Amino acid sequence: MLRVCVLTCWMVAVAAVAAGCAGEPGQDVDTSTTAQALATDCNSEGPCPTNSPVIATLPFYNLYVIPNQQDNDQHFRITGFFINGVPHTLRVIFGRISGAGPTGLVEHEDLWRRHAEIRILNTDTLKTYALQITDVDLVDMWANSRRPQPPHKIEAYWMKWSELDSNGVPLHEYTDLCKEAELPEKSIDLNYGSSSVKPHLTFVFEGELIDAKARTIDNNIDLNWFNLGCAGHALAKMYLMGHVRAAAPLGYVTTLDERRAILKMFSADYCNSGYAFTLPGVPLQWEDHRGWFKYTGLVGDIEARWTPLGVTCLTLPRVMANWKNEYFDKWPNGIIPEIQARCPGLISVNNRCQNPPTGFFGVHLVTGSL
Numbered sequence: 507m508l509r510v511c512v513l514t515c516w517m518v519a520v521a522a523v524a525a526g527c528a529g530e531p532g533q534d535v536d537t538s539t540t541a542q543a544l545a546t547d548c549n550s551e552g553p554c555p556t557n558s559p560v561i562a563t564l565p566f567y568n569l570y571v572i573p574n575q576q577d578n579d580q581h582f583r584i585t586g587f588f589i590n591g592v593p594h595t596l597r598v599i600f601g602r603i604s605g606a607g608p609t610g611l612v613e614h615e616d617l618w619r620r621h622a623e624i625r626i627l628n629t630d631t632l633k634t635y636a637l638q639i640t641d642v643d644l645v646d647m648w649a650n651s652r653r654p655q656p657p658h659k660i661e662a663y664w665m666k667w668s669e670l671d672s673n674g675v676p677l678h679e680y681t682d683l684c685k686e687a688e689l690p691e692k693s694i695d696l697n698y699g700s701s702s703v704k705p706h707l708t709f710v711f712e713g714e715l716i717d718a719k720a721r722t723i724d725n726n727i728d729l730n731w732f733n734l735g736c737a738g739h740a741l742a743k744m745y746l747m748g749h750v751r752a753a754a755p756l757g758y759v760t761t762l763d764e765r766r767a768i769l770k771m772f773s774a775d776y777c778n779s780g781y782a783f784t785l786p787g788v789p790l791q792w793e794d795h796r797g798w799f800k801y802t803g804l805v806g807d808i809e810a811r812w813t814p815l816g817v818t819c820l821t822l823p824r825v826m827a828n829w830k831n832e833y834f835d836k837w838p839n840g841i842i843p844e845i846q847a848r849c850p851g852l853i854s855v856n857n858r859c860q861n862p863p864t865g866f867f868g869v870h871l872v873t874g875s876l
Contacts, residue, residue, distance in 0.1 A: 557687035601752035648747035684736035694736035766814035777849035778816035805874035827875035
């Protein structure tokens with residue numbers, strides 16, 4: 507009954523758009539129907555893609571590995587890496603953290619056993635923070651996880667931070683780096699098929715220069731920058747799906763455009779504007795043209811087909827297919843006016859995706875709803 511209602515409402519909404527109620531393509535749209543101003547979403551909520559690691563109320567998602575060289579957008583820079591208090595050279599190679607020092611390479615579980623700690627300076631406030639690795643976990647990749655062979659495993663890290671005084675003494679109890687981004691253990695964003703990810707984990711991968719506001723990836727690769735993604739959110743899921751450079755040694759070789767497309771997909775950035783038409787916990791099914799991942803159930807409706815520039819077609823937005831009353835807090839007038847305001851013309855009968863739900867029609871990714 508719910509699905510019938512959703513589809514009926516969608517058809518009514520499309521008809522209303524076609525009739526001009528929400529603005530004809532090419533015409534100005536009354537943005538008072540939308541929940542937020544059109545140009546400032548990422549700036550008001552911190553960096554995109556959300557939800558990110560947070561230090562001292564500042565969300566961030568990348569760091570420059572060489573000490574005292576470059577700040578990220580939040581003015582954090584690494585000043586050192588210590589193992590048992592001894593300076594080491596921090597390395598992030600193929601998604602794994604290690605430290606090179608006087609006694610050789612420290613990696614894997616030895617990182618937490620030997621008290622690995624990244625020192626970070628905020629160059630605005632001149633406050634120093636310690637980022638400790640408190641445990642290391644091996645996580646099953648989601649790509650190919652439904653095939654008979656065991657899935658590949660990648661490292662993820664339990665990290666905690668504290669501000670330090672001038673003597674390097676913590677000023678408060680250490681806080682989980684991904685506390686602000688934590689999702690419930692049963693969240694669908696932490697589970698794919700039989701593979702699940704624990705809350706609080708942080709995934710790292712180097713190379714991709716992510717444009718936070720536009721939710722896309724730069725043409726260049728810089729191995730000195732590494733990204734941090736909290737469990738259940740876009741960057742972590744990109745790695746779990748093999749769509750980062752760091753996954754290449756495991757056999758997951760992707761093009762830059764395919765990585766851009768999956769970032770758009772996880773963010774529900776239909777318009778290619780950087781705005782996310784989704785929230786954590788909204789159900790979604792997806793497939794890729796290589797067969798690395800498949801729908802985990804019978805898909806009733808296509809959501810969209812995805813390219814590096816957003817969607818080629820849109821049938822049933824995931825939020826609308828799974829609408830809850832609390833979503834009115836973000837979209838008081840529903841999702842359709844928001845989409846129409848931000849990308850006029852996308853909502854139309856002519857832009858609905860053709861069946862079948864498993865057809866790619868030349869794109870890399872297709873999404874659907876159960």
